[in-house]
Amino acid sequence: MxxxxxxxxxxxxxxxxxxxxxxxxxxxxxxxxxxxxxxxxxxxxxxxxxxxxxxxxxxxxxxxxxxxxxxxxxxxxxxxxxxxxxxxFKLRPDLHVIRKILFWDTDISKIDWQKQYRSVIQRIFERGNDQEKKEILNFYGEEKVKEVTGRSSVSGNSLPVLGHKKLN
Missing domain, CATH: 1.10.260.40 (lambda repressor-like DNA-binding domains)
Known part of the structure; x- marks a missing residue:
């Protein structure tokens, strides 16, 4: 043959x-x-x-x-x-980097990382540290992170919580 x-x-x-x-x-x-x-x-x-x-x-x-x-x-x-x-088809980010306490209200092993990407990105960028943000940025890519957060970098630390503007 x-x-x-x-x-x-x-x-x-x-x-x-x-x-x-x-x-x-x-x-x-x-x-x-x-x-x-x-x-x-x-x-x-x-x-x-x-x-x-x-x-x-x-x-x-x-x-x-x-x-x-x-x-x-x-x-x-x-x-x-x-x-x-x-x-x-990496199914989820490295969970050794992400603290479970950030997802206190849900079982982290049951998160659908593809379908719930908006809430995951938002939560990490609101409450996560720079290392966690970098992991999410690497996992989802700059485009998705920018779509949710409005920016594609890790610095600048957090998103405005509940959309409130800072008063001077």
Whole structure:
């Protein structure tokens, strides 16, 4: 089989292995024993629950006639895709930086950081310290912070509480 790696980048190599075994009418159990590997190991790999080690990937490459390193390269591409997704979809800011006392009236673990971004940004910029503000600025980005606070910097310390103007 001639593989175009571009076509398979980011797909778990176990899914590709499963497809290839079906295409060749090979059962997972006997294939695993021919490597020799435990059938459970190959089953977990083909279901995408387990990654490939260099040792197993070389065995699979040899058994299926792939160029050496093909399956492990697919594993590397899959790992890269997972890491990129983590960066893209960071679910919440670093809670080690943000004091829980700022969210005294709610369970901080149940905050939907995407849907409730306005109230989170407002609360941190009203009551938080500079470190907490920097974390929120990094998490949401300058555009969202500016949308809520009217500014995109951490200094200047706080938002006016309840919109009251300071009297001279």
């Amino acid at each position: 001639e593989m175009s790696l571009e076509k398979y980048k980011g797909i778990h190599p176990g899914l590709i292995l499963d497809r290839e075994l079906k295409k060749r009418n090979l059962k997972k159990g006997p294939f695993a024993l021919s490597l020799p590997e435990y059938p459970q190991t190959i089953n977990e790999i083909t279901k995408g629950r387990r990654g490939l080690t260099p040792e197993i990937s070389l065995k699979i490459d040899r058994a299926l006639g792939f160029e050496e390193g093909t399956m492990f390269l697919l594993q590397a591409y899959y790992a890269i895709k997972l890491e990129q997704q983590k960066d893209q």
